Structures are given as structure tokens and as C-alpha cells.
Amino acid sequence: MKDTVAIILAAGLGSRMKSDRPKGLHAVAGLPLVYWPVKAALDAGCSRVAVVVGHGADEVEACVRGLFPGADLAFPRQDRQLGTAHATLCARQAAEGFASALLINGDLPLLTGGTFRVLRDAYAQSGGAFALVTSIVDDPGGFGRIVRDADGSVERIVERRDASPHQQAIREVNVGVYLARTELLFPMLAAVGDENAVGEFYFTDIVAMMRARGLGVGDHVLALPDEAMQVNDRVELAAAETAMHLRHARHLMAEGVTIHRPASVLIDPDCMVGRDTEVWPGVEMHAGTRVGARCVVGRGAVLSGVSIGDGVDIKPYCVLTDSTVEDDGKLGPFSHLRPASIMRKGSHVGNFVELKKTDLGEGSKANHLTYLGDCTVGRKANIGAGTITCNYDGVNKFPTVIEDGAFIGSDTQLVAPVRVGKEAYVGAGATITKDVPAGALAVTRVPQVNVEGYVERKRQKRQSAK
Numbered sequence: 152m153k154d155t156v157a158i159i160l161a162a163g164l165g166s167r168m169k170s171d172r173p174k175g176l177h178a179v180a181g182l183p184l185v186y187w188p189v190k191a192a193l194d195a196g197c198s199r200v201a202v203v204v205g206h207g208a209d210e211v212e213a214c215v216r217g218l219f220p221g222a223d224l225a226f227p228r229q230d231r232q233l234g235t236a237h238a239t240l241c242a243r244q245a246a247e248g249f250a251s252a253l254l255i256n257g258d259l260p261l262l263t264g265g266t267f268r269v270l271r272d273a274y275a276q277s278g279g280a281f282a283l284v285t286s287i288v289d290d291p292g293g294f295g296r297i298v299r300d301a302d303g304s305v306e307r308i309v310e311r312r313d314a315s316p317h318q319q320a321i322r323e324v325n326v327g328v329y330l331a332r333t334e335l336l337f338p339m340l341a342a343v344g345d346e347n348a349v350g351e352f353y354f355t356d357i358v359a360m361m362r363a364r365g366l367g368v369g370d371h372v373l374a375l376p377d378e379a380m381q382v383n384d385r386v387e388l389a390a391a392e393t394a395m396h397l398r399h400a401r402h403l404m405a406e407g408v409t410i411h412r413p414a415s416v417l418i419d420p421d422c423m424v425g426r427d428t429e430v431w432p433g434v435e436m437h438a439g440t441r442v443g444a445r446c447v448v449g450r451g452a453v454l455s456g457v458s459i460g461d462g463v464d465i466k467p468y469c470v471l472t473d474s475t476v477e478d479d480g481k482l483g484p485f486s487h488l489r490p491a492s493i494m495r496k497g498s499h500v501g502n503f504v505e506l507k508k509t510d511l512g513e514g515s516k517a518n519h520l521t522y523l524g525d526c527t528v529g530r531k532a533n534i535g536a537g538t539i540t541c542n543y544d545g546v547n548k549f550p551t552v553i554e555d556g557a558f559i560g561s562d563t564q565l566v567a568p569v570r571v572g573k574e575a576y577v578g579a580g581a582t583i584t585k586d587v588p589a590g591a592l593a594v595t596r597v598p599q600v601n602v603e604g605y606v607e608r609k610r611q612k613r614q615s616a617k
């Protein structure tokens with residue numbers, strides 16, 4: 152669609168959202184609502200995308216530019232929200248030089264490139280003037296109703312507020328996606344009036360105007376009505392997001408991922424999961440998370456921006472953020488990987504273990520109740536229960552290094568900066584403030600004293616005092 156400019160309408164106030172934030176910036180599956188139609192248009196090959204902005208214009212523009220660096224974008228302003236025809240007219244300059252315009256309402260997050268391709272065919276077949284996408288829905292609600300003539304061609308669109316009771320019952324609705332020849336469209340838009348129930352300039356009047364000029368109006372009826380889901384309020388926002396997650400879950404299942412109770416998982420569409428991986432209920436995956444093959448992602452795990460190798464076993468309720476787990480790692484239950492952590496091949500972290508900016512070497516284990524921050528652990532080291540790196544003095548952070556094969560006894564504090572050498576031992580209950588040489592044993596314990604007969608002597612003292 153090289154000769155096509157996409158025009159996305161996103162200037163509206165979105166008053167039904169009852170929000171201080173522009174509607175287009177509300178997140179659907181981790182990305183702003185307006186991201187989705189822009190992405191669909193770029194994926195379909197439109198060489199320029201004009202996003203008409205108004206309410207929160209600067210914010211919306213900055214957000215979209217940030218999400219699509221390098222794309223040919225324009226942000227025409229609509230200063231007063233006078234209706235969809237008026238909004239489209241604001242993009243007239245941005246559309247100059249393009250033979251056709253793909254017009255998309257900015258609140259349609261579920262559109263796919265496939266729909267645009269079929270729309271283009273309908274446009275070409277009907278004479279290359281205008282085509283629109285329609286859908287048959289159970290509840291036509293606030294959608295514009297499609298009125299067809301005796302031949303079955305689309306004659307006009309009637310907005311709900313202007314519809315007769317008979318028209319209200321029509322279940323074929325206007326999705327809000329159109330393809331139009333620009334040299335016909337823009338002069339006609341300028342002639343759209345506002346004589347309707349709400350006094351707005353309706354884009355949808357274009358259909359009857361095209362027909363009145365004897366031009367053909369092509370249409371494509373959606374096979375999958377979920378593409379028509381629009382977001383006007385928070386209930387529709389939730390419904391659209393649910394549909395998007397379910398669509399992606401279905402795709403992953405088709406690719407060989409087992410998902411237990413797919414309606415309960417939130418796997419954002421930019422997250423990939425490998426074959427024969429098993430995902431348990433309540434799992435969330437966000438921000439480009441990648442999970443390899445043959446993994447288990449246990450109930451309630453929340454993965455954001457993480458990269459997981461093959462054969463990794465994540466037990467329930469782990470939280471992993473911006474980190475990497477290599478093949479055959481084991482985590483949880485209740486492990487926490489904070490940003491910039493890496494678990495090398497075959498390493499383990501167990502319950503209530505937190506890593507931050509930590510590199511846990513191949514085959515190393517920290518299985519219970521441990522905090523490792525700013526720490527580098529070599530291969531095959533064993534970190535005992537309750538080990539804590541004291542990496543922060545209230546002002547600065549300091550590194551801890553634990554070399555290959557070292558054994559850190561339980562309940563140890565490692566006061567950074569500090570290094571435990573290769574194969575060294577640290578006895579349980581130590582507070583390590585100096586480097587431990589390779590092969591050494593460090594013990595910081597106060598020798599144990601057993602006071603024999605202490606309890607009996609205490610009891611006698613108490614009795615003689617009475």
C-alpha cells in the first residue's frame with residue numbers, strides 16, 4: 152500500500168473513559184491504544200501514517216514518535232473536536248501526493264493487516280472510489296448501522312442517535328475503517344454538514360454522498376467480529392484487552408504451547424513462547440518476554456522483559472524483570488529476579504531468593520532465603536540459606552564476587568566490596584568484611600560457650616527470693 156497514506160483519528164476527548172489521560176494513551180495489553188492502529192497500518196505497508204491529534208496532542212505525538220522511530224509520521228492537529236469528518240479534513244495536507252487514504256478510528260486495537268488487504272480488494276472491485284469494513288455483531292450498541300439497498304450494496308450509514316427503531320435493530324455495523332480515493336474524499340468532506348442529532352460533522356455521511364454521485368461503495372464484512380471491538384469506555388477497554396490476550400494465547404497454542412486455562416493468563420502479543428512449554432493459570436508475560444522450548448512457567452509467575460532459555464523450570468509465584476535465565480535454570484517458588492540479573496546455564500534459585508544486578512554462574516545454587524545484589528558468582532558455587540550481600544552503605548553500592556566452587560555457609564553476611572576466592576569456604580553465621588583467599592576457610596563466629604546447670608541454678612535463686 153505504498154501509494155496509501157493512513158489517517159488515524161485520535162483527537163477525541165474520550166469522555167466516556169472518565170479520565171485525565173487522553174484515550175489513546177490508555178494501555179491495551181501493555182501498549183497505548185493508539186499504538187495498535189498505527190502498527191497495523193505500518194505493517195500493511197502504508198508509507199506514511201498521519202495521526203490526527205487534539206486532546207493531549209503533544210503527549211500523544213511524543214508517545215507515538217517514541218514507539219515508531221524512523222517511520223514517516225505526521226501529527227495534524229484538530230483544535231476543536233467537531234466530528235470525524237472534520238478530524239479527517241485536518242489531515243488533508245499530510246495526505247497530499249497519495250492516491251488513496253486508509254482511514255482508521257484510533258480506538259480500534261484489534262485490526263489486522265489481513266483486513267486491510269481484503270478492504271483494498273473491495274475498493275478496487277467497486278471502482279476505486281470508496282470502501283468500508285463492516286461487521287455483524289450481537290449487540291450493535293453505539294455503532295453506526297449499515298443500510299443496504301435492494302441490490303445489497305451499502306447505501307448509507309446511520310448513526311445510532313439518528314436511527315429509526317427499525318434501523319436501531321440492524322446488526323450489521325460500521326467498524327470505522329475506510330479506504331478512499333483522496334482526490335474525491337477531501338472535497339467531499341468539506342461539504343459534509345452537521346444536521347444530525349449531535350450537531351457533529353460525521354465522516355459516515357460520505358457513504359451516501361459517494362452513492363449520490365453514482366460512485367461505487369465497496370465493503371468487506373469481517374469474518375472475525377473481534378476486530379470490530381472499539382474502546383469508548385473502560386468496560387470496552389477490558390473487553391478489547393481480553394480479546395487480544397486470548398487471540399495471542401490461541402496463536403501460541405497453535406504453535407505448540409500448552410496453556411492451562413487460557414482465559415486466566417495475560418501474555419502480551421509481543422511475547423514469544425517456545426514449543427512444548429507449559430504455562431499454568433494466572434501467568435503474566437509483558438514487554439517482549441521470550442520463553443524457550445520445554446519450559447514450565449508455574450502458576451502466578453510475572454515475567455516482564457525477560458529472556459528465558461530452553462528447559463527452564465519456573466515454580467509458582469516468581470517475579471522476573473528485565474533479566475535472563477539460560478537453559479535448564481530452576482527458580483522458585485517465590486523467587487524474585489530484579490533488573491539486569493542473569494542466571495547462567497543450569498543454575499538454581501529457590502524460595503524467597505532475590506537477585507539484583509547479579510550474575511549467577513553456571514550450575515551455581517542459591518536455594519533459600521537469600522539476597523544477592525551487585526554480585527558476580529562463578530561456576531558451581533553454593534550459596535547457603537539466608538546469605539545476604541550487604542551491598543549498600545546508604546550512599547553507594549558495592550560489588551561482591553564469589554568465585555568458582557565457593558561454599559557460603561548459611562546465615563552469612565557479605566559486606567561489600569568483598570571477594571570470596573575459588574573453592575573457599577565461609578562457615579555458617581559469618582560476617583565477611585575482608586576478602587577470603589582461594590581455598591581458605593573463613594570463620595567469624597564467637598566460640599560457643601555452654602553454661603552447664605544454668606537453668607537449675609536460676610530456678611533455685613528465684614525460689615530463695617520468695
Ligand code: UD1
Nearest residue numbers: 160161162163232233234235238257258294295325327353
Ligand atoms: C464512530 C462512527 C460509527 C462507527 C464507530 C465504530 C462516526 C460519525 N461514527 O462512532 O459509525 O460505528 O465509530 O468505531 O464516525 N475523533 C476525532 N475528532 C473528533 C471526533 C472523533 O479525532 O472530532 C476520533 C476519536 O478520537 C476516535 C474516532 O475519531 O478515535 C471515532 O470517534 P468516536 O467518538 O469514538 O466515534 P463513535 O461514536 O464510536
Ligand code: CA
Nearest residue numbers: 258381382383
Ligand atoms: Ca469509538
